[in-house]
Amino acid sequence: xxxxxxxxxRNLGRNKSRSLLSALAxxxxxxxxxxxxxxxxxxxxxxxxxxxxxxSGHLQIRPAxxxxxxISLKWEDLxxxxxxxxxxxxSLPQITVATPRLTASAIxxxxxxxxxxxxxxxxxxxxxxxxxxxxxxxxxxxNADDREGILIGNTLSEKLNLKVNDKxxxxxxxxxxxxxxxxxxxxxxxxxxxxxxxxxxxxxPLAKAQAxxxxxxxxxxxFVLLQNSDQADAVAKALQSxxxxxxxxxxxxxxxxxxxxxxNAFFIVIYxxxxxxxxxxxxxTLVMAVFERTRxxxxxxxxxxxxxxxxxxxxxxxxxxxxxxxxxxxxIGGAAVAYFTVYGIYIGDYGLTGVLFEDxxxxxxxxxxxxNLAVVTYIITLIASLYPARLAAxxxxxxxxxxxxx
Amino acid sequence: MEVTKVSHATRxxxxxxxxxxxxxxxDLSIQDGEFTALxxxxxxxxxxxxxxxxxxxxxxxxxxxxxxQDATPLNRNQRADLRKNAIGFVFQFFALIPTLTAYENVExxxxxxxxxxxxxxxxxxxxxxxxxLSDRAHHRPDQLSGGQQQRVAVARALATNxxxxxxxxxxxxxxxxxxxxxxxxxxxxxxxxxxxxxxxxHDPRVIGYADRVVTLQDGLITKDSKxxxxx
Numbered sequence: 335x336x337x338x339x340x341x342x343x344r345n346l347g348r349n350k351s352r353s354l355l356s357a358l359a360x361x362x363x364x365x366x367x368x369x370x371x372x373x374x375x376x377x378x379x380x381x382x383x384x385x386x387x388x389x390s391g392h393l394q395i396r397p398a399x400x401x402x403x404x405i406s407l408k409w410e411d412l413x414x415x416x417x418x419x420x421x422x423x424x425s426l427p428q429i430t431v432a433t434p435r436l437t438a439s440a441i442x443x444x445x446x447x448x449x450x451x452x453x454x455x456x457x458x459x460x461x462x463x464x465x466x467x468x469x470x471x472x473x474x475x476x477n478a479d480d481r482e483g484i485l486i487g488n489t490l491s492e493k494l495n496l497k498v499n500d501k502x503x504x505x506x507x508x509x510x511x512x513x514x515x516x517x518x519x520x521x522x523x524x525x526x527x528x529x530x531x532x533x534x535x536x537x538x539p540l541a542k543a544q545a546x547x548x549x550x551x552x553x554x555x556x557f558v559l560l561q562n563s564d565q566a567d568a569v570a571k572a573l574q575s576x577x578x579x580x581x582x583x584x585x586x587x588x589x590x591x592x593x594x595x596x597x598n599a600f601f602i603v604i605y606x607x608x609x610x611x612x613x614x615x616x617x618x619t620l621v622m623a624v625f626e627r628t629r630x631x632x633x634x635x636x637x638x639x640x641x642x643x644x645x646x647x648x649x650x651x652x653x654x655x656x657x658x659x660x661x662x663x664x665x666i667g668g669a670a671v672a673y674f675t676v677y678g679i680y681i682g683d684y685g686l687t688g689v690l691f692e693d694x695x696x697x698x699x700x701x702x703x704x705x706n707l708a709v710v711t712y713i714i715t716l717i718a719s720l721y722p723a724r725l726a727a728x729x730x731x732x733x734x735x736x737x738x739x740x
Numbered sequence: 741m742e743v744t745k746v747s748h749a750t751r752x753x754x755x756x757x758x759x760x761x762x763x764x765x766x767d768l769s770i771q772d773g774e775f776t777a778l779x780x781x782x783x784x785x786x787x788x789x790x791x792x793x794x795x796x797x798x799x800x801x802x803x804x805x806x807x808x809q810d811a812t813p814l815n816r817n818q819r820a821d822l823r824k825n826a827i828g829f830v831f832q833f834f835a836l837i838p839t840l841t842a843y844e845n846v847e848x849x850x851x852x853x854x855x856x857x858x859x860x861x862x863x864x865x866x867x868x869x870x871x872x873l874s875d876r877a878h879h880r881p882d883q884l885s886g887g888q889q890q891r892v893a894v895a896r897a898l899a900t901n902x903x904x905x906x907x908x909x910x911x912x913x914x915x916x917x918x919x920x921x922x923x924x925x926x927x928x929x930x931x932x933x934x935x936x937x938x939x940x941x942h943d944p945r946v947i948g949y950a951d952r953v954v955t956l957q958d959g960l961i962t963k964d965s966k967x968x969x970x971x
Contacts, residue, residue, distance in 0.1 A: 337851050344839035431767020632833045636796055637849045638898070640817050732797040735831070 338643075342650035345623065353655065356619040360659020363612035364711045367605055368667030370697065374601055378594045382587060387465050388526055390586040391431075392566045393558040395419065395580035396579045405439055405452075405554075407509040412552035413578070419556055422444060426572065428565045429648060433460035434553035436543045442486075442536060443503040444494050451490070451536045453506060455553075456541025462557050466524045466537065473498035473522030478539050484520035487532025491523045498522060505534070508548040516546060527693050529682065538626055609711065613718035620648055621720035631726050632734025641727035648726050652719030656712045663711060664704070664706075671699045696701075702718065741772040742808065743904045743936045751788050751804035751959075762788040764959040765802070770938055772903065775930045775951035777967075778940040784956040786940035787908055793938065794827055794906045795819040807903060824853050827842035830896025830926075830939075834889035836881040842868065842892045843877040851901045867895035871925050887918025894925055898935065907939035911946055916968050923949050 386392060399411050405410075413419060416434035423432040424436040436455035441448050456463055458476050466485070467475050476483045485506070486496065496502065518538070525532055544550050549704055552664040560569060566582040573580050584591060625630070631644055678694030751763040763785045769794075770776055778786045791797040792804050793813050803812045806826050811819060828849075829835070836845045846867050850860045868874050871891035881889050890910060897905050907926070911919030927949050929938050939946070947953060947967075955963035 341837070341839060348839060366839075482856055544752045629833075629835070634848075635820065635839065636794070636823065636831075636835075638820050638852045640820045643852070689958065730797075732791050735835075 338646050338650040339511060339654065340733055341647060342654050345627070345647075346651055346654055352622075356615055357655050357658035357662060359615035360612050360656060360711060360715055361662030363608050364660060364663025364672060364707060365667030366608055367707050367711070368663065368704065369670045369674070369697065370601060370604065371703050372671045372697040372699035373679065373695055373699060374558050374597055375703060376630040376675070377695045378590070378597065382583075382590050382594075384526075384528055385590060386563065386583050390581075390583050391462070391557040392583050393570060393573075394581045394586065395423075395556040395558065395573065396554070396581060398577055398579055400555075400579050401434060401620055404552060405437055407438055407507065407547050407549055407554075407739060409509055409549065409552060410714055412509075412549055413556065414552055415549075416553035416556055422618065423556065423573075426569060428560050429558055430559075430561055431460060431462045431559040433457045433462045433557050435555050435557050436540055436547065436549060436552070437554040438498075438506050438543065438547050440492075440536065441505045442494075443505065444496060444500070447494055449490065449494060451534050453536050453538065453543060453547075454505065455540040455547075457540050460591045462559060463537075465526060469524045469526050471523045471525055474518065475535060476539055478541065479523065480539055481542050481545075482517075482519050483538070484518045485524055485537040486520055487535055488523050488525040489533035490536075491520075494531065496523075496663075504546075506536055506547055508546075510548060510712055512548070514546050514548070515532065528556050529693055577634075583688055586603055605710075609714045610628045612659075612711070613714050616652060616715050616718040617721055619655070620652060620719050621725065623651070624722050624726045625649070628729065628734050631729050632731050635729070635731035635734060644729075645723040645727040648723035649716065652716050652723070655719075656715035658707050659715060660711055664708065668699075671697045675699070741768050743772050743774075743806070744938075745769045745803075746789070746793060746799075746807045747803045747805075749789075749792055749799040749804065751797065752800045753794065758862065761959050763792070763799070765969065766956075766959070766961055768961060768964075770904070770936060772936055773930070773934045774936050774938075774952055775927065776936075776938045776952040776954060777947050777948055778954050778956060779942055779947055780956035780962075781942065782784065784899075785959040786956055788957065788959075790906050790908050790938065790940050793904075794824050794829060824849065825900060826902050826904060828900070828902045828905040828935075830890065830893045830897050832909035834881065834886060834893060834913070834930065836889055836892055836896075838881050841878045841880055842873060842884065842888075842895075842970045843882070845892055846896045846899050853900055855900075863899055863901075864895075867899050868892075869896045870898070870929065870968060874887045885918065887914050887921055890914060890918070890922050890923060894929070898929060898933075902935070904936045904938065907937065909941055909943075910939055911941070911943055916945070919943070919945065 353526040397411055397413050420432045420434060423429050440451050440453040442451050458478050471488055476485055500519050500520050503515055504518055505513060508514050560566060563583060570580040570582050634644060674697035678696040680694055682693055746766055746768040749763055753760045755943055764787060778789060780786050789970055792799050806822055811822060836846055846864045847860055850863060858876045868877050871894050873888060873891055876888060911922055912924060924933060925948055926937055928937055941947060949966050953962055953965050953967050
């Protein structure tokens with residue numbers, strides 16, 4: 335076997351530029367796939383993490399009558415005395431954060447311009463709001479006892495040309511169907527780097543939100559964060575009750591999960607195309623080598639090398655090309671992935687219902703994906719060499735030695 | 741003892757609708773230790789007969805035996821095994837593997853038949869010494885002259901200690917001096933080790949070395965005579 339690799343190494347060296355170009359084709363193919371898979375992974379996990387962090391949490395506890403996509407402020411559709419439930423939840427060790435939130439539809443008006451927004455009543459001191467605190471661009475975060483202050487996202491502020499201390503009118507529907515409105519002062523402007531979210535979300539203290547919507551002592555949901563997302567099913571099971579619906583992040587983000595499946599299936603087709611092109615280059619190189627070295631194959635056959643030995647010879651060349659190609663692919667792909675992991679790809683406001691994409695996609699390469707791709711590239715390169723290797727192995731010695739004499 | 745025997749061998753090549761009868765029924769027996777020349781004009785069937793004896797090709801009809809074993813029913817791999825152990829080849833062109841050194845070229849058949857490293861080294865050095873190329877052991881073919889390359893090919897053919905060496909026009913691409921050197925070496929090895937040589941040629945100087953001359957014409961043996969090959 336070592337003899338096969340020694341010969342293979344020297345044979346590849348006979349036409350260095352061709353061998354280098356073939357290995358480079360494998361490298362570029364693999365680098366492209368590494369980049370694609372890491373961008374997809376980054377996009378999906380980023381969108382999911384973002385959605386969990388900003389919107390769904392790991393778990394949400396909703397009243398039993400809760401319906402997806404319906405923002406109801408009727409008391410029967412809300413959780414009464416949410417603080418009591420939160421206290422109970424805090425006894426579970428897996429739960430790191432539990433906080434009530436009230437969601438209402440509102441229209442924000444300034445001058446002649448108005449915009450439909452989602453009003454979110456939050457407990458300002460809760461750790462669940464850390465992403466918004468971290469994203470404060472100007473002004474200050476709201477206090478729990480503030481009755482006139484709100485926070486708005488930077489996209490909304492830019493669209494309506496609003497700044498801190500500006501006054502806006504908020505019009506909301508109350509729990510009994512009436513309409514209520516009040517003038518509020520913008521205390522601060524935040525960004526979550528998620529344009530869709532930042533354009534449509536307005537925060538105010540929970541107590542004030544309850545007051546303006548006439549939902550005293552009620553909340554739409556308990557937003558729960560766990561130590562890690564894998565605990566969601568177990569905790570949901572432990573909390574099961576007839577009075578509430580327990581929704582895990584997976585329940586709430588089915589679209590993202592399905593979209594990821596769809597994207598994965600789509601990308602498999604792309605992988606096959608890229609690997610197919612790579613395989614064609616390798617096959618071509620080795621077929622050319624077989625034709626160029628027909629007489630040598632005849633000599634080896636004449637001195638007693640069997641078909642499988644000749645086949646092993648070409649497979650060894652393919653293995654060396656694959657090794658060089660995979661190493662090159664890891665270097666080129668790794669560099670590209672590193673760049674996009676740090677700087678990301680700007681996608682702007684890419685809105686999909688229920689999915690919160692950040693304005694940049696950051697590549698995220700896992701060890702498992704790297705190993706999988708390296709192994710798949712290696713195997714595909716070897717498979718690509720089977721045809722030329724068999725072609726060489728099947729040459730009849732007398733044909734291979736054509737030109738021997740009369 | 742009979743090293744090889746060809747019985748009623750025919751070989752017909754078919755290209756499209758055209759059939760070419762390269763051999764039309766050849767009978768030939770080669771005894772141990774012979775130094776036999778196959779002679780005849782181009783197209784007479786010399787190379788085809790050598791290829792049948794060397795198990796590189798199969799007869800359309802008839803049989804070929806090597807050391808008493810009928811090779812006709814053998815498959816590709818079995819023929820390769822028999823070639824590996826029983827037959828050495830020297831070709832008209834300098835049939836060395838260009839990426840391997842002289843040493844490695846001679847070593848190749850020993851690697852194929854699984855000779856142990858120490859024995860391999862000893863044998864390769866002996867063979868290179870026998871052809872006078874010990875000092876060129878680590879040169880690649882493109883660093884050797886045509887004559888030196890052909891001597892490496894002779895060393896390689898003898899490496900596994902086969903009973904039969906087949907050489908097809910071994911001096912055709914060599915000048916007179918190098919051709920003479922190669923033939924001298926082959927003749928010496930034949931005398932010293934008793935290895936059997938069968939070579940195809942139409943060079944009168946080469947024919948002069950043979951102690952048996954088999955003449956072919958139009959795919960048939962027309963003359964088979966003893967000669968006083970020079971030593």
